[in-house]
Amino acid sequence: MTVTTTVVGGVEQEHDTHEHSSNPPPPSIGLAQLIDAGVLCNVARVNPDTSNGIKLVGGNGIDQALLLFALKEGVKPDEITKSHPLLAQIPFSAATKYAVTIHSNPAVDVESGAGGPIIYFKGAPEIVTHKCLNMIDSNGQVVPIDHAHLDTVITGLGNSGKRVIAIAKTQLSATDYPPSFVFNTDNPNFPIDQLTLLGLVAVSDPPRDGVAETIELAKGAGVRVMMVTGDHQTTAAAIARQVGIITHPVVKTMRDYPGETDWSRHPPRKYSKPRKSSILEQPLLGFHAENHIDNFDYRQKSIPEALVINGHDLFVFGDEHWNWALKFEQIVFARTTPEQKFQIVTECQLRGHTVAVTGDGVNDAPALSKADVGVAMNEGADVAREAADIVLIDSKFTSLIAGIREGRLVFENLQKVVLYLLPAGSFSEMIPVIVNVFLGMPLPLSSFLMIVICMCTDMLGSIALIYEAPEADIMHRRPRNLKTDRLVSWKLLSFGYGFMGVLESLAAFGMYFWCWSRKGVHPSQLVFAWQFDSPNGFAGLTASEVSNVLNESQCVFFTTLVICQIGNLLSTRKRRVPYFYSKQPDSIQRRQVYRLFGAAVAAVTWVLLVTEIPPIRKLFKTATVQWQFWLGAIGCSVVIFVLGEVRKWWMIWRPDSWIARAAW
Numbered sequence: 001m002t003v004t005t006t007v008v009g010g011v012e013q014e015h016d017t018h019e020h021s022s023n024p025p026p027p028s029i030g031l032a033q034l035i036d037a038g039v040l041c042n043v044a045r046v047n048p049d050t051s052n053g054i055k056l057v058g059g060n061g062i063d064q065a066l067l068l069f070a071l072k073e074g075v076k077p078d079e080i081t082k083s084h085p086l087l088a089q090i091p092f093s094a095a096t097k098y099a100v101t102i103h104s105n106p107a108v109d110v111e112s113g114a115g116g117p118i119i120y121f122k123g124a125p126e127i128v129t130h131k132c133l134n135m136i137d138s139n140g141q142v143v144p145i146d147h148a149h150l151d152t153v154i155t156g157l158g159n160s161g162k163r164v165i166a167i168a169k170t171q172l173s174a175t176d177y178p179p180s181f182v183f184n185t186d187n188p189n190f191p192i193d194q195l196t197l198l199g200l201v202a203v204s205d206p207p208r209d210g211v212a213e214t215i216e217l218a219k220g221a222g223v224r225v226m227m228v229t230g231d232h233q234t235t236a237a238a239i240a241r242q243v244g245i246i247t248h249p250v251v252k253t254m255r256d257y258p259g260e261t262d263w264s265r266h267p268p269r270k271y272s273k274p275r276k277s278s279i280l281e282q283p284l285l286g287f288h289a290e291n292h293i294d295n296f297d298y299r300q301k302s303i304p305e306a307l308v309i310n311g312h313d314l315f316v317f318g319d320e321h322w323n324w325a326l327k328f329e330q331i332v333f334a335r336t337t338p339e340q341k342f343q344i345v346t347e348c349q350l351r352g353h354t355v356a357v358t359g360d361g362v363n364d365a366p367a368l369s370k371a372d373v374g375v376a377m378n379e380g381a382d383v384a385r386e387a388a389d390i391v392l393i394d395s396k397f398t399s400l401i402a403g404i405r406e407g408r409l410v411f412e413n414l415q416k417v418v419l420y421l422l423p424a425g426s427f428s429e430m431i432p433v434i435v436n437v438f439l440g441m442p443l444p445l446s447s448f449l450m451i452v453i454c455m456c457t458d459m460l461g462s463i464a465l466i467y468e469a470p471e472a473d474i475m476h477r478r479p480r481n482l483k484t485d486r487l488v489s490w491k492l493l494s495f496g497y498g499f500m501g502v503l504e505s506l507a508a509f510g511m512y513f514w515c516w517s518r519k520g521v522h523p524s525q526l527v528f529a530w531q532f533d534s535p536n537g538f539a540g541l542t543a544s545e546v547s548n549v550l551n552e553s554q555c556v557f558f559t560t561l562v563i564c565q566i567g568n569l570l571s572t573r574k575r576r577v578p579y580f581y582s583k584q585p586d587s588i589q590r591r592q593v594y595r596l597f598g599a600a601v602a603a604v605t606w607v608l609l610v611t612e613i614p615p616i617r618k619l620f621k622t623a624t625v626q627w628q629f630w631l632g633a634i635g636c637s638v639v640i641f642v643l644g645e646v647r648k649w650w651m652i653w654r655p656d657s658w659i660a661r662a663a664w
Contacts, residue, residue, distance in 0.1 A: 001061040003069035005157060005202035008034055009137030010149050015069070027073050029140035034199040037167045038066035039077045040084055041101045041120035043091070046077055060092075060361075062165060065203050087117060088183035094230055094337045094363045098123025100192065102183055105174075116174035117181075121167065121195055124232065124335070125154050128166035128197070135197035145197055153200065158234025161242055162202040168195035207243045210398040215244045217401045222478040224353075226331045228341050230363065233308045233334035240332045248306040248330060254313050306330035314340050322347045341367035354482060358400070360384055375400065401475075409470045411480070411487065412575060416465045418488055420572050422496030423504045424561045425458045431505050432557070440530040442550050444512050448620045449558040452610055457562045457603040461569045464595040471577045491662055500568055503643065507636035508560040511629055515553040519545070552623040555611050559625045560633040562607050566600045567637035571644030576663065578648045579641075 006013050008030040027035060044059025044067050054071060056064040070077055084103040092099035099122050107115040121128050135145045157164045170191060183190055215225050227240045233253065240246040307328040312335070317325070325331065326348065333344055341357075345367050348355050357364070357371035360380025368374030369387040376388030377395040385391050392399045432444040513523040521539045532538040538546045570579060573596065610616055611625050651660040 001065040001163070001203045001205045003065050003201055004162060004204045006031060006034060007150075007153055007157075007200035007202075008198070009135060009143065010146055010153065011138060012153065015072075028138040030136050030138040030199065031073075032075075033136065033140060033169075034167055034201070035070050035073055035075050036080055037120050037169055037198050038122070038201065039070050039075065039080045040086075040103055040118075041099060041122040041167065042066055046071075061205065062163065062203055066201065069201075084118070088185050090185045090188075092123065095339075096123070097127050097230070097335070100185075102190070104179065114174060116172040116177050117183075119170045119172065119190060119192075119195075121169065121192075122165060125150070125164050125166040125200060126232070128168050128195070129154075131193040132168050132195045132197040135199075142196060150197075150200070154232070155234050157200070157202045158232050159238050161206075161235060161238035162204055163231055163235055164200055164202050166197065166200050168197045170195045207239065208397055210396060212243045214397040214401050217475060218404070219244075221401075221404060221475045223404070226333065226344075228333040228336055228344055228367070230336060231334055233310050233332070236332050236334035237306075237308050240330075246306045246330050246332065248304070251306045251308055252328075253308050254310065302329050303327045304329050306332070308332045308334055311335040311337060311340050314343065322351070326351060338363040338366050342370050345370045354479070358397070359388075360395075405470055405475055408474050408477075409468075412471075412474070413466050413468050414487060415492060416468065416572050416575065417462045419492055419496045419500070420461055420465055420565070420569060421458055422493070423500040423568055424565045425454050427497045427501030428505045428508060428561055429453065431509075440528040441526045442529065442532050442553070444509065444554060444557045445561075446554050446621070449554060449610070449622075452606060453558070453561060456606045458565065460599040460602045461565060461596075464569070464592075464599040465573060467592070467595055468573055469592060471575060473577060494662065499647075500572075500640070500644075503640050504561060504564045504568070504636075507564050507633070507640070508557045511560040511632050511636070512553050512557045514632070515556045515629065516549060519549045521549070547621075548623065551621050552625070555623050555625050556629045556633075559607050559611070559629060560636060562603050563630075563633035563637045564640055565637075566603065567639075567641035567644075569596065569599065571641050574648070576648060576651060578645055578652075 004015060006015065008028070013031070026032075042059060042063045044056050044063035046067060047055040047057050054068070056067055059067075067077055083106050087102045087104055089102065090096075090098075090100035101120050103118050103120070105115040105118055121131065129145070129147065129150055132145050134142050137143050154164050172190065177190070218225055225245050227236060227245050229236050229239075231239070237246060237251050241251075305328055307325060307330070309325060309331065311333070314333075314336070333340070336344070341364065345355050345357060349370075349372070354373075355371045356373040356375060357367045358375045358377075359365075359368050360377035362381045362383050364376075365381075365383045365387040368376060368384060368389075371389075373390065374388035375390045375392060376384045378385070378391055378393050379395045390403070429445060429450050435441045436443045513526070516526060517523065519541065521541070525539050526532070529538065532546060532550075533543070535543050537543050541549065573579075573592075607625075610620070611622050617623060647659060647663075650657065651663055654660060
C-alpha cells in the first residue's frame with residue numbers, strides 16, 4: 001500500500017509514490033499536522049535494527065503506508081512518538097471502524113489548562129467526518145467543515161479504487177485532564193466527538209497479480225465470485241470492476257430504490273437486528289419491500305445487474321431480502337464486520353451454495369471457519385491460517401484456479417477409472433456366471449481368468465487413466481451438484497453397464513459361440529446344457545474334446561474382453577472431447593500415448609502368458625487362441641471405440657439430445 005493523495009482543508013494534493021528523496025520540500029502546516037497524526041495514531045513502527053533499507057514491523061497495510069509516507073516527507077517517526085508519549089488507545093475494530101490514541105502534550109500547563117492531552121482518531125471517513133465540527137486548512141487554521149464537499153471528494157477517490165481514511169483530533173484541557181488522569185478505554189471517560197478533521201489520506205492498494213485473470217477463469221468454470229470487504233462501497237465497487245467481479249456498466253446500491261430512509265449522512269450509533277416479522281415492517285435504507293420483494297418473481301434464476309450492499313444494510317436484512325439480493329449476478333459487500341462476513345457465508349449455504357472463502361486477516365477467520373472450503377494466504381495472520389482448510393503457500397490467487405482444475409481432474413479421472421473397470425471387471429464377468437447358473441450354459445469365463453482381468457490386465461489401464469491430463473473443456477463446465485453429481489452416478493452406471501458393458505458382453509459371447517460352432521456345436525445346443533460335462537460326451541464330442549473346447553472358448557471369451565477393453569480405454573480417456581480433438585501440448589500428448597500404449601502392450605502380454613505358456617495352460621486349464629479369434633477381437637474393439645467417438649460427436653452436434661443429457 002502507498003499513500004497517493006492527501007486532502008487537507010478540502011483540497012486534494014497528489015504525492016509521488018516513488019522512493020523518498022534525501023531533501024524533500026517541507027510540507028504545509030496543515031499537511032504536517034496530518035502526517036504527525038498518522039504517525040501517532042499508528043501501531044506500526046520502524047525497525048531500528050534494519051541496516052539496509054527501511055523495514056516496518058507491526059500494524060496493517062494502512063499503518064505501514066502512513067509511516068512510509070511520513071518518511072518520504074522527511075518526518076522522523078521516532079522523534080514524534082518520543083515527544084508525545086502514548087497514554088491510552090482504542091485499537092481499530094471492524095465493528096466501530098476507527099482507532100483512537102491519546103498522547104501527552106510536551107507543552108502541558110495545568111494552571112492555564114493549555115497543552116492538555118491530544119486525542120487522535122483514525123478510521124472510515126463516513127464515521128470520523130461525522131464526529132467532526134470543523135477542520136483545518138493547509139495553513140493550520142480551523143475552518144468550518146463542508147460535509148457535502150468532503151463526501152464528493154471521498155466518492156471520487158473511492159471511484160478511483162483508492163482506500164480512504166480520515167484522521168481527526170481534539171485537544172483536551174490540562175485542567176480537566178491532568179497528567180494523573182486515568183483514561184478508561186472500555187467505557188470512555190473522554191470525548192469521542194466534536195473533533196477537528198485534520199484531513200483525508202488516500203492509499204493505493206492495487207490488486208494482487210493475476211487476480212483479474214483468476215476471476216475470469218473462475219467465472220468461466222461456473223464459479224460465482226462475490227467480493228466481501230471492509231472498504232467503502234465506492235472503493236469496493238471500483239476495485240471489483242478492476243478485477244472483473246463487476247462488469248455491468250451500472251452498479252446499483254440499496255439507495256437506488258425509492259424510499260424515505262437515508263442513513264448516509266446520519267448513521268445510527270447502535271444497530272440491532274429486528275425480529276423476524278413481515279418484511280413490510282422492515283425499513284431498509286430507502287428500500288420499499290412492497291415494491292421490490294412482494295412483486296419479485298422467485299422463479300427468476302438471476303437478476304442481470306450488479307449490486308453493492310453496505311454493511312449497514314445487513315442489520316435489517318430478513319430472509320426475503322437475502323433471497324432477493326442473492327439473485328443478482330454480481331454482488332459486492334462493503335463495510336462489513338467479521339460477524340457479517342460469517343452471516344454472508346451462512347446465508348449462501350442456507351440457499352444451497354457451496355461456499356469457498358479466501359482471506360488473510362484476523363477479521364476473515366470466522367468466515368474462513370464457517371465456509372465449506374476456507375482458503376488462507378500463507379502471508380496472512382496466524383489465526384486465519386488456523387481457521388482455513390487450505391493454505392496457499394505462494395499466496396497467489398492463481399493457485400485457486402490450479403486447485404479447482406486439479407480437483408476436477410482427480411474427480412474426473414476417478415470416474416474414468418470406474419467406467420473403465422465396470423464393463424469387463426464387473427458386468428461382463430457377472431453375465432457368464434448368470435447364464436451358467438440360470439441357463440445351464442458351460443461357464444464362458446473361468447474364475448482364474450476373471451482374476452487375471454481384475455488384477456492384471458485392467459489394473460494397468462486404470463493406472464494410465466489416473467495420469468490423464470485435463471481435457472480442453474474442463475474449466476468451462478458448471479460445478480458439480482454435491483447432492484446429485486456423485487462419483488458413481490446413475491449416468492455413469494448406465495453408460496458403463498448399459499452401453500460399454502453390453503457391447504463387450506455381446507462381442508465376447510459372439511466370439512464364444514463362434515468357437516463352439518467351429519467344433520460343430522450350435523449355440524442353441526449350449527442353452528440348458530446341464531449335462532455338457534457328462535463322461536459320455538456332449539453334442540457328438542467326447543468328454544475330452546468337450547473339455548478342450550471349453551478351455552479354448554473360455555480363453556477366446558477372455559481374450560475378447562481384454563482386447564475390447566483397449567478400445568474402451570481409448571474411448572474413456574476423453575469424457576466429452578473426441579479422441580483426435582485435443583489442444584494439449586505435444587509433450588503431454590506423447591506422455592499420455594506412451595502410458596496408454598504401455599498399458600495395451602502389457603494387457604496383451606498377460607493374454608499371451610496365460611494362453612501360450614504350456615505350464616500355465618496345463619496348471620490353469622487354458623488353451624491357445626487361434627489367429628481368427630484375435631482378428632475378431634480386434635475388430636470388436638475397433639467397433640466399440642468408433643461407437644464411443646460417434647457418441648461424443650453427436651453430443652457436440654446435438655447438445656440438447658437425450659444422448660447428451662444422459663452422458664456422464
